[in-house]
Amino acid sequence: MVTSLSNGHSEKRCGKQLMVNGDCTFLVLPIHRRRKVSAIRDFPEGCGLSDSKIHPETRVQTIDCSLMKEDQVVSSHIYVPPSANDEPATVQWEGKEAAMEDRELSRTPEAVKCDSFRMSKSPSTAFAGGSKFLSSGGNLSGSGSCLEKAVTTRYFPQRKFSAVRDFPPLCGKDASHLRNDESPNGNSSLENTSIDLKKLAVDDKKLEKTTATDAMEVEKNVQDGCVYSERPAGIVQPDSRGDDDAKKIKTHDVFEPSTTQLPPENVRERRTTICEGSSHHQVEITKAVDIEGNGDAVQFEGTSWQKIIVHPEFRSLETKPSEMSNFQHEPEGGFDGLQVESDRAVVLGLMAESECPWRHGRGSSKFDLIDGTNHSKGKKVDLFAQSDKSKADKKREETPNHTAGKKPSQKKKRNAAAYEGSDQLVIWEKKDSQCCNEDTGEFWVDKKSRGSSVVTPPINHDSNDSIVIRNKVREALHLFHSHYKRLLQEDKSKIKEQTDGPRVFHLQAAKILKDEGKYVNTGKQILGSVPGVEVGDEFQFRVELMIVGLHRPIMGGIDYVEHKGKILATSVVSSEGCADELDDLGVLTYTGQGGNLTNTDKEPEDQKLKRGNLALKNSSEEKNPVRVIRGSESTDGKLRKYVYDGQYVVEKYWQDMGPRGKLVFRFQLRRIPGQPKIAWKEVKKSKKLKIGEGLCVIDISHGKERVPIRAMNTIDDEIPPSFTYVTSMIYPDWCNPIPPEGCDCIDGCADSEKCLCAVRNGGEIPFNHSGAILEAKPLIYECGPSCKCTKCYNRVSQHGIKLQLEIFKTEKRGWGVRSLSSISSGTFICEYTGELLEDKDAEQRTDTDEYLFDLGNNYSNHTFSDGVSTVVSDMEGSSFTIDAAKYGNVGRFINHSCSPNLVAQNILYDHDDDRIPHVMLFAGDNIPPLQELTYDYNYKIDQVFDSDGNIKRKDCYCGSVECTGRLY
DNA sequence: GCGAGTTCAATAGT
DNA sequence: CACTATTGAACTCG
Numbered sequence: 001m002v003t004s005l006s007n008g009h010s011e012k013r014c015g016k017q018l019m020v021n022g023d024c025t026f027l028v029l030p031i032h033r034r035r036k037v038s039a040i041r042d043f044p045e046g047c048g049l050s051d052s053k054i055h056p057e058t059r060v061q062t063i064d065c066s067l068m069k070e071d072q073v074v075s076s077h078i079y080v081p082p083s084a085n086d087e088p089a090t091v092q093w094e095g096k097e098a099a100m101e102d103r104e105l106s107r108t109p110e111a112v113k114c115d116s117f118r119m120s121k122s123p124s125t126a127f128a129g130g131s132k133f134l135s136s137g138g139n140l141s142g143s144g145s146c147l148e149k150a151v152t153t154r155y156f157p158q159r160k161f162s163a164v165r166d167f168p169p170l171c172g173k174d175a176s177h178l179r180n181d182e183s184p185n186g187n188s189s190l191e192n193t194s195i196d197l198k199k200l201a202v203d204d205k206k207l208e209k210t211t212a213t214d215a216m217e218v219e220k221n222v223q224d225g226c227v228y229s230e231r232p233a234g235i236v237q238p239d240s241r242g243d244d245d246a247k248k249i250k251t252h253d254v255f256e257p258s259t260t261q262l263p264p265e266n267v268r269e270r271r272t273t274i275c276e277g278s279s280h281h282q283v284e285i286t287k288a289v290d291i292e293g294n295g296d297a298v299q300f301e302g303t304s305w306q307k308i309i310v311h312p313e314f315r316s317l318e319t320k321p322s323e324m325s326n327f328q329h330e331p332e333g334g335f336d337g338l339q340v341e342s343d344r345a346v347v348l349g350l351m352a353e354s355e356c357p358w359r360h361g362r363g364s365s366k367f368d369l370i371d372g373t374n375h376s377k378g379k380k381v382d383l384f385a386q387s388d389k390s391k392a393d394k395k396r397e398e399t400p401n402h403t404a405g406k407k408p409s410q411k412k413k414r415n416a417a418a419y420e421g422s423d424q425l426v427i428w429e430k431k432d433s434q435c436c437n438e439d440t441g442e443f444w445v446d447k448k449s450r451g452s453s454v455v456t457p458p459i460n461h462d463s464n465d466s467i468v469i470r471n472k473v474r475e476a477l478h479l480f481h482s483h484y485k486r487l488l489q490e491d492k493s494k495i496k497e498q499t500d501g502p503r504v505f506h507l508q509a510a511k512i513l514k515d516e517g518k519y520v521n522t523g524k525q526i527l528g529s530v531p532g533v534e535v536g537d538e539f540q541f542r543v544e545l546m547i548v549g550l551h552r553p554i555m556g557g558i559d560y561v562e563h564k565g566k567i568l569a570t571s572v573v574s575s576e577g578c579a580d581e582l583d584d585l586g587v588l589t590y591t592g593q594g595g596n597l598t599n600t601d602k603e604p605e606d607q608k609l610k611r612g613n614l615a616l617k618n619s620s621e622e623k624n625p626v627r628v629i630r631g632s633e634s635t636d637g638k639l640r641k642y643v644y645d646g647q648y649v650v651e652k653y654w655q656d657m658g659p660r661g662k663l664v665f666r667f668q669l670r671r672i673p674g675q676p677k678i679a680w681k682e683v684k685k686s687k688k689l690k691i692g693e694g695l696c697v698i699d700i701s702h703g704k705e706r707v708p709i710r711a712m713n714t715i716d717d718e719i720p721p722s723f724t725y726v727t728s729m730i731y732p733d734w735c736n737p738i739p740p741e742g743c744d745c746i747d748g749c750a751d752s753e754k755c756l757c758a759v760r761n762g763g764e765i766p767f768n769h770s771g772a773i774l775e776a777k778p779l780i781y782e783c784g785p786s787c788k789c790t791k792c793y794n795r796v797s798q799h800g801i802k803l804q805l806e807i808f809k810t811e812k813r814g815w816g817v818r819s820l821s822s823i824s825s826g827t828f829i830c831e832y833t834g835e836l837l838e839d840k841d842a843e844q845r846t847d848t849d850e851y852l853f854d855l856g857n858n859y860s861n862h863t864f865s866d867g868v869s870t871v872v873s874d875m876e877g878s879s880f881t882i883d884a885a886k887y888g889n890v891g892r893f894i895n896h897s898c899s900p901n902l903v904a905q906n907i908l909y910d911h912d913d914d915r916i917p918h919v920m921l922f923a924g925d926n927i928p929p930l931q932e933l934t935y936d937y938n939y940k941i942d943q944v945f946d947s948d949g950n951i952k953r954k955d956c957y958c959g960s961v962e963c964t965g966r967l968y
Numbered sequence: 969g970c971g972a973g974t975t976c977a978a979t980a981g982t
Numbered sequence: 983c984a985c986t987a988t989t990g991a992a993c994t995c996g
Binding site for chain 1: 988
């Protein structure tokens with residue numbers, strides 16, 4: 001991301017310059033003069049904030065908050081009205097509303113006891129700032145998207161000296177090497193995957209038959225009274241449906257679970273999957289197939305054997321040995337999504353960034369089911385996915401002949417081509433030919449007319465490819481939100497007479513995106529992880545799941561693919577998936593689909609074992625990975641975001657009495673070990689820590705911030721360095737900023753043509769009603785104390801920190817900052833406070849210049865016309881620097897990253913001096929809890945000098961995939 | 969056997 | 983809270 005947009009321009013003192021790069025338009029503002037001092041931090045280039053979804057009715061911010069009571073830490077959720085209006089934020093607890101300013105309240109014993117605060121009114125359901133202005137793709141950050149680029153002031157000061165934070169060796173690029181060592185690199189992960197592609201050999205005819213009969217038979221079985229339940233007999237109670245219906249439940253047919261028994265004695269085969277997490281810890285998942293038909297069993301290492309209960313009649317539907325011969329390459333036992341030739345597969349740990357317990361840096365797909373123990377190459381290839389072009393072509397040519405003699409499936413619209421690579425099995429649609437390398441044909445290997453073709457992965461796990469696909473996902477989501485925002489704005493500008501039905505802008509935006517061909521991972525259905533999507537990614541709409549290929553049905557909760565004659569579940573969206581649904585073992589109970597559970601118009605009926613339910617049932621037998629997307633609810637019960645939770649295995653299923661008195665299917669899914677930890681769980685755990693357990697300081701602000709800022713150190717015994725915490729800038733005596741003129745609005749600054757502040761912002765208020773910044777500008781004017789407006793959403797950053805931040809000791813980068821709650825893109829994080837210095841003064845502080853933030857020559861008058869800024873002020877006078885060494889706030893602990901998730905924004909509200917704007921940090925991405933907050937310090941390589949004028953250099957240890965390796 | 973029409977799924981917004 | 987438009991795959995019908 002540290003692309004030197006205009007290295008040469010610094011010397012040219014160029015004027016306004018437009019740089020067009022594809023979709024990107026960079027407006028480069030003039031460079032006025034060189035800096036005299038070695039001010040350290042500069043505004044990141046391309047602070048470009050783009051899109052934002054405006055939620056006019058969204059007026060709630062959710063803050064996960066830990067309250068402190070002496071040495072106790074109590075977790076709470078506080079829903080805070082955004083700071084956009086000028087009223088004090090309030091919370092309600094047990095019906096009592098209390099001002100958030102009243103810090104004492106949150107420290108009362110009552111508050112300590114309470115589990116949660118709830119806002120008295122929750123007109124909408126914004127979470128953590130409500131909207132997003134970059135993407136909804138959670139954690140999607142870093143470089144690459146043009147949309148992120150916007151107007152930015154640029155200049156390249158010549159640093160005379162520097163004393164930036166010192167980092168230990170073996171970080172930065174080294175760090176990333178280390179990471180690669182920790183887990184097998186991409187190539188090896190691919191090569192070692194060695195998933196037995198023979199298993200993909202499918203007899204179309206047989207498939208057809210099996211498919212057809214499967215659902216039918218299963219349905220019949222259910223109707224015949226076979227209940228596959230692990231619930232104690234009697235739990236399922238017949239309702240008033242009459243005797244016939246009641247017969248459907250024969251409690252004596254219920255098979256009791258056996259969760260503690262040893263594996264079956266007479267196992268036909270045993271397959272062990274090794275899931276490797278961080279620290280090379282491997283977890284074994286063993287599936288034992290019982291030859292006696294007494295039920296297979298599965299065991300996660302460290303847990304007891306869990307018997308897979310399959311009713312005998314169900315078992316009869318399973319592939320019989322005699323039928324096996326019909327499968328040309330069918331190995332005994334059928335496909336196991338996790339299996340490799342050696343019967344061992346490894347889930348690569350996703351943990352790489354040591355400081356972030358579940359993130360492995362950006363841009364790389366880190367969740368690889370590979371063979372971590374057998375590193376021989378080409379297993380997969382020699383089995384089926386041969387890369388030999390001629391063979392592939394030949395096989396392709398043979399295909400029609402083979403199929404001609406057989407009865408092709410009517411229902412089979414797809415040529416179920418498939419590949420297995422790492423943890424993925426991809427079922428390609430035949431029409432999606434571009435997915436295959438047609439130039440070389442090397443990906444095509446037909447399965448002897450059995451209908452399915454196997455392709456090797458279109459992407460390998462080389463980090464570059466991972467970045468590419470990751471950026472594709474990011475771009476798609478950026479575009480989606482861009483369209484969405486535009487549609488919203490267009491609608492808003494329309495006269496409100498046009499109320500022609502519900503306006504589903506997210507769907508419209510998705511449609512546009514599809515027409516543009518910007519969907520990712522289309523044309524294929526993936527079993528396992530989806531390229532470019534990482535565990536923890538957050539989405540706002542269901543359509544986004546479709547856009548990135550994570551979950552295709554817009555409505556359906558279960559996505560599935562036909563494979564080997566069976567439909568297998570690929571992903572489920574758990575809408576009930578609040579945190580409590582998952583216990584500590586990562587077990588999710590999912591209710592099947594159908595039965596008119598939600599449609600009140602139709603009569604409720606028993607759920608049938610077909611479609612998604614059948615797919616999940618099949619998956620419970622095949623033990624293939626199923627992606628889980630968790631929908632999280634906000635206060636009013638509406639779903640506000642979807643989080644990709646990782647891969648699960650369906651352990652068992654049973655029938656249960658549903659809410660409408662009809663039978664529903666329940667599926668128990670267990671999270672596959674070795675994946676990134678679930679953020680909320682970590683947060684929960686983290687909040688429980690007490691002094692001595694990693695918690696060093698309960699509140700580094702000593703009560704000066706509304707929300708306490710903890711200091712955590714689980715690395716060593718170091719406590720945070722001492723400094724004086726200040727929540728606002730300290731101006732020198734000579735500096736008496738003039739109060740601004742202020743607007744005269746009395747209507748909440750609704751009329752952006754009359755509101756002076758809005759006019760100064762180019763005729764619009766740069767925030768949405770949720771308090772999220774819409775786009776970065778060189779300078780933003782918030783309404784301030786001089787304004788007459790009382791309620792106005794043009795006040796965001798001036799209200800201070802709303803999120804629960806904490807500083808924590810990193811392994812390699814000193815102290816860092818993270819949030820305990822999910823942050824959506826555009827949310828205000830904090831100001832960078834400190835002492836305001838003139839250059840000449842800053843130059844004297846050579847010992848502490850690691851905390852300097854260069855305000856540079858940002859000052860300028862911006863006249864916004866035609867969306868283009870023009871700088872009219874002269875640049876005489878000195879420039880300024882913020883020194884946070886002695887006086888500062890949490891902002892001084894925020895580290896640099898080459899793939900930052902924050903951006904800096906100049907803001908004025910309490911004075912008019914645009915030479916010394918406030919430096920406000922906003923989220924540039926959706927940021928999951930506990931992910932370190934970073935921004936780009938924006939150093940320029942070889943532009944920092946020591947006191948003798950020598951070029952200084954410092955390695956960067958941000959550890960991101962896109963790390964340039966050097967800080968300066 | 970094929971295309972047209974219908975049904976099924978669950979929000980997202982009014 | 984009730985209601986509805988919505989999409990794409992599966993399914994049914996002619």
